[in-house]
Each structure stands twice: as structure tokens, then as C-alpha cells.
Amino acid sequence: MCKQSLNNTQSMEERLVEQLKEKRFTITTVESCTGGLLAGTIVNAKGASDVFKEGYITYSNEAKERLVHVSFDTLEKYGAVSEDTAKEMAEGAAKVAKAEVAVSTTGIAGPDGGTEEKPVGLVYIACSVLGKTEIIRNQFTGSRQEVREKSVAKALELALKMIR
Numbered sequence: 001m002c003k004q005s006l007n008n009t010q011s012m013e014e015r016l017v018e019q020l021k022e023k024r025f026t027i028t029t030v031e032s033c034t035g036g037l038l039a040g041t042i043v044n045a046k047g048a049s050d051v052f053k054e055g056y057i058t059y060s061n062e063a064k065e066r067l068v069h070v071s072f073d074t075l076e077k078y079g080a081v082s083e084d085t086a087k088e089m090a091e092g093a094a095k096v097a098k099a100e101v102a103v104s105t106t107g108i109a110g111p112d113g114g115t116e117e118k119p120v121g122l123v124y125i126a127c128s129v130l131g132k133t134e135i136i137r138n139q140f141t142g143s144r145q146e147v148r149e150k151s152v153a154k155a156l157e158l159a160l161k162m163i164r
Contacts, residue, residue, distance in 0.1 A: 011044075011045070012153065012156040012157065012160065013041050013042050013044055013045040013048075013156055014045040014046065015160060016042065016045070016156055016159055016160055016163075017042065017045040017046070017047050017048050017050075017051055017052075018047075019160060019163050019164070020051040020101065020163065021047060021050055021051055023100075023163060025051065025099075025100035025101050025129075025163060026051050026052070026053045026097075026098075026099040026100055026101065027042065027051055027052055027053065027099055027100075027101040027102070027103070027159070028052075028053045028054050028055065028056070028093045028094065028096075028097035028099040028101070028102045028103075029042065029055040029056070029093070029102070029103050029104070029105075030055070030056040030058055030067075030068050030089045030090065030092070030093035030102065030103075030104045030105075031055065031056070031057050031058070031104070031105045032057075032058055032059055032064070032080065032081075032089075032104075032105060032106040032107070033081075033105055033106060033107040033108065033109045033123055033147070033148065033151060034105045034109075034148050034151050034152055034155075035057055035059065035148070036055065036057050037148050037149070037151075037152050038055075038103065038105060038151075038152045038155050038156075039052070039055030041152050041156070042156075053097045053098070053099045054097050056068055056093055056096075058070075058089065061075045061080055064080065064085065064088075064089060067092075067096070068088075068089050068092035068093045068096055069088070069092040069095070069096065070085055070088040070089055070092060071088060074088055079118070080106055081106055081107055081108055081118050081122060081123075081124065082106070082124060083124055083126075083135045083137065085106055085124070086104050086105070086106050086124035086125060086126035086135050087104075087126050087128075087133050087135050089104035089106060089126065090102045090103060090104040090126035090127060090128040090133055091126075091128050091131075091133055093128075094128045094131075100129065100130055101127070101128070101129050101159060101162070101163060102127070102128045103125070103126070103127045103128075103155050103158070103159050104124075104125065104126045104127075105123060105124075105125050105151050105152075105155055106123070106124050107121075107122050107123030107124060107138075107147070107151060108120050108121065108122050108123070109121075109123075109144045109147040109148050109151075110143075110144050110147060111143070111144060119139070120147075121138075121139050121140040121141055121142075121147050122137070122138070122139055123137075123138045123139075123140060123147065123150075123151045123154075124136070124137055124138070125138065125151065125154055125155045125158055127155070127158045127159050127161075127162045129162045129163055132162075134158065134162060136154065136158060138150070138151065138154055
């Protein structure tokens with residue numbers, strides 16, 4: 001899926017799995033707008049079963065609260081598509097799964113659902129590694145599927161950067 005290679009022979013997900021193995025880290029994913037595409041992309045890589053713990057698809061706010069402990073207050077104050085929610089998703093998933101690395105995605109893939117404040121294509125991606133979390137705000141264009149695929153590529157890129 002993500003054949004944007006870091007070198008000419010490996011996909012990003014292959015490189016991520018390799019890096020996780022080298023560091024003896026495990027990874028979990030928690031996804032809203034990507035709906036499992038991130039987890040599915042990671043498990044495309046040979047050896048993923050050695051490092052991939054579990055994945056959560058938390059499409060609803062209730063699932064975000066119940067499965068990865070995003071606070072009700074955060075969801076009420078900032079909304080599901082926010083930096084705060086992405087951060088809590090990643091940190092919560094890392095704790096629940098007992099993984100060293102967790103990556104979250106939350107956004108508006110479209111074609112509907114956008115507002116002036118939160119337009120279609122807005123996606124927050126967070127990566128937590130050993131308790132240190134980085135969140136990036138993205139504004140993607142394209143079809144629903146293209147927004148999802150771009151989100152996955154950016155999430156893999158962030159995870160690679162964070163575990164180095």
C-alpha cells in the first residue's frame with residue numbers, strides 16, 4: 001500500500017516493522033477516519049506479527065471513551081477531530097495495549113461532514129513512544145479514500161520519525 005520507500009527496496013511499513021524489531025518495541029493503532037487502514041497496512045509487512053499488538057477502530061465517541069479512555073470532557077470541549085483527542089487516543093491505546101508505540105488518526109475523510117472550522121480533509125495524527133507524544137495537523141485533499149491513504153502514509157512517517 002505505502003510504497004513511498006525510504007530506500008528503494010522497502011515500503012514505509014516494512015521499514016517501520018524493521019525499526020520496531022530492532023528497538024524491541026511493540027505497536028498498537030487507534031483509528032477513527034482511517035477505519036483500520038493503518039493497522040491493515042502495517043500488517044502487510046513481513047514480520048508484523050512480532051511487533052503488532054492490537055488495533056482499535058474507534059469511530060464513535062463512545063468507543064474512544066470506552067476502549068482507549070479518551071475523556072468525555074475532551075470530546076465535549078474540543079470534539080473528536082482535535083489535537084487533544086488524537087493525543088488522548090494514542091496515549092490511551094499505548095496504556096491499554098501495553099505497547100511502547102501507539103499511533104492514532106482522527107479526522108474528516110469526507111466527502112461530507114466538514115465545517116468552516118474543521119474542513120473535509122482535516123486529520124490529526126498522534127504518535128506516542130514511551131510516553132512522549134507528538135501530534136501533527138494535516139489538511140489533505142482528494143477523495144475519501146485518498147484522504148485515508150494520505151493519512152496512513154503520514155502516520156507511518158511520523159511513527160518512523162518518533163522511534164528513531
